[in-house]
Amino acid sequence: MSQKGKSHLVIMFTVEADDVAEGDRLFASHEEWMKGHPREGDAALLSYSISKGPELSNPMDPGSDPTGKTIFVLDEVYQSPAGVPRHWEDAVANWADFNAIVEWSGKAEISTLHSGTLVQALW
Numbered sequence: 229m230s231q232k233g234k235s236h237l238v239i240m241f242t243v244e245a246d247d248v249a250e251g252d253r254l255f256a257s258h259e260e261w262m263k264g265h266p267r268e269g270d271a272a273l274l275s276y277s278i279s280k281g282p283e284l285s286n287p288m289d290p291g292s293d294p295t296g297k298t299i300f301v302l303d304e305v306y307q308s309p310a311g312v313p314r315h316w317e318d319a320v321a322n323w324a325d326f327n328a329i330v331e332w333s334g335k336a337e338i339s340t341l342h343s344g345t346l347v348q349a350l351w
Contacts, residue, residue: 229351230349230350231274231275231305231346231349232346232347232348234305234306234307234308234345234349235305235306235307235308235309235310235311235343235345235346236304236306236343236344236345237302237303237304237305237306237312237315237341237343237344238301238302238340238344239302239340239341240299240300240301240302240338240339240340241299241300241302241336241337241338242283242297242298242299242336242337242338243297243298243332243335243336243337244296244297244335245298247332247335247336248298250328250332251280251298251300251332252280254325254329254332255278255300255302257323257324257325258278258302258323258325258329259276259278261319261322261323261324262304264318264322265315265318266314269307270307270308270310270311271306271307271308271310271311271314271315272306272307272311273304273305273306273311274305274306274307275303275304276303276304276305277302277303278300278301279300279301280299280300281299282294282295282296282297282298282299283295283296283297283298283299305346309343312342312343
C-alpha cells in the first residue's frame, strides 16, 4: 500500500569521522525507543529507518570522492501530522538519550524536514 499523503519526518546528520561511533550508539538506542511508538491510529508510526554512508565531494555524482564525513539519515513516516509532535513530546519525556543526541547534533551539519507530506510514493 502506498504511503502517499502520509506525514514524513527526515533528518540528515553529517558528522566527522570521530563522531560516527557515538552516532551508531545513539541510533541503536533510538531504534529501541521507537519500538514503543503507536502502530495504529492518527499518530501511528508506519515506517522507520536509519541509514548511513559517506558524504561525497559532489553530492550529485555517486562516483565522486568521499569527503571523510559520514551522513546519517533518519526517516520516519506517520499516519497523519499528529504523529510528528507526538514523537517529539515523547522523545523529550521518555527517550533516555534525548539530551545526548541534542549534544551530538551540535557537532553535525543538519538538514531537517519536519511534517513533510509524501507527494510521491510507490508500494
